[in-house]
Amino acid sequence: MAEVESFTLDHTKVKAPYVRLIEEQKGPKGGTIANYDLRLAQPNQTSIETGGLHTLEHLFASLMRDRLDGIIDISPFGCRTGFHMISWYTYDTETVAKALKETLTEIRDSIEFSDIPGVSEKTCGNFKDHSLWSAKNWAKVILDEGISSDPFERKVV
Template sequence: MAEVESFQLDHTKVLAPYVRLIGAETGPKGDIITNFDVRLVQPNEQEIPTGGLHTIEHLMASLIRDRIDGLIDFSPFGCRTGFHMIMWGDHDSETIAKVIKSSLEAIATEIEWSDVPGTTIESCGNYRDHSLWTAKEWCNLILERGISSDAFVRKVV
């Protein structure tokens, strides 16, 4: 089987919350795609409940696009500790960490239920599994710890 980078990462050595550049790839036409590990909680110590994680996912899909161009995808890890963030172009962890921080701040302080996209049976594959209250609580906890631009050394943005 092919090796997957995230399965080679020693999850006992990282210090969440952080943004980590997993890698950048150049396509056959010269396009660059960057992949980030956006880890919001400490692996194997915490996990965000699915309703809150689902709501964070839906909100971040819009909030990130409001703050930076080139987002391809923002998908949750199955372990519920964070997200993969895939971007067009060459981006650095510090820039992405600032975007994540700003987006989490918006969820924590500005967002109301009517702002959450994709919460109907027509627009979501599991529309009943959302919790803005849980999303806000976790965003506040994450922001209290600070978002680092380094996975191994706390460099809070």
């Protein structure tokens, strides 16, 4: 079985919320992608309920792209503690953390349900499972804790 980097990470040592560059991968034809860990909740202590996570996913898909070029995808972890962000560009973790902070601030302060992209039966595979209240609450919690540019040492941006 192939080794997966995230399964070798010691989840008992990380200090969420943080941004971590997991790895850069070169493709067979020369392109390079960067994979980031946007960890919002402390592993094995708490997790984001699916409605809030789903809403954050939809909002991140648009709002993070407004702030960082080259984002290919932002997808939630199955453990519901954060997201993978895949990008054509390699940004330093402080830059990504600042973009995440700005995004969460916008979610907390000004996003209304009508602003969330893709929340209809036609545009979402599980359109009934959204919670703006939860997304806003998590945005507040994360911003209050501060987002670190390092997973092991608190370097809040």
